[in-house]
Amino acid sequence: MSLDRPSHSHLSGLRVRMSMRNERVAHVTPLLPTAKLQKATLLNFLSTLQQSGVSQVFTSALRPREQVFFHDLGFVLHEELLLLGHDFSKPLNAPMKQTRKGRRSDWNQILDIDAIAFSEFWRFDDAALREAIEATPTSRVRVSAQNQISGFAITGRSGRTGFLQRLAVDPRYQRTGIGRSLVADALLWSKRWFVHELLVNTQIGNVGAQNLYESMGFNKKSDGLAVLKWNANT
Secondary structure, X not given: OOOOOOOEEEEOOEEEEEOOOOOOEEEEEEOOOHHHXXXXXXXXXXXXXXXXXXXXXXXXXXXXXXXHHHHHOOOEEEEEEEEEEEOOOOXXXXXXXXXXXXXXXXXXXXXXXXXXXXXXXXXXXXXXXXXXXXXXXXXXXXXXXXXXXXEEEEEEEEOOEEEEEEEEEOHHHOOOXXXXXXXXXXXXXXXXXXXXXXXXXXXXXOHHHHHHHHHOOOEEOOOOEEEEEEEOOO
């Protein structure tokens, strides 16, 4: 993998993304069960990143069993997340507001919304947006159907499991039904493809998002998630 420019790459069961905002930051996502990952190879890779000037590496949101593997590599807790799931046992509501397919030409507006909806660490850049769309074999990008996009959602599915990868609404248009409509669209699409459960995660302190998901039939899962980080200086 070349480290001289932001990119996506794969290494020994990991997807690696170099930050487009900070050349000293990288993000890794396990693509295989951690039992199949090689610790020695990953430690050598972290050393290579360090020699290339990378000072911090962040994981994607990991389940507890995955966290153990990365803890053993020297990663520490960055932030805990809440995991929720919808098992489609409750009736689904239709979107209250119109949505449409998100197009490549919408990406700039999507990224602008993301930038004002999330804190700096969680904001998408172009590479992170692409990664979210490509994270599952099949995905769906929907945006609010007004002339100016004010919200978007990315939903993916792998087998019979669905993932609400991203939901963002311009703060000026929150509590107007846009977020609820985008979630409803994600649920209806997932059910149409016989998904057994749609999963979503959110920050523990994001009470508004938690209330929205729970009001639409999502339930908290006992096994929460966490993002871990590795610091070159430690």
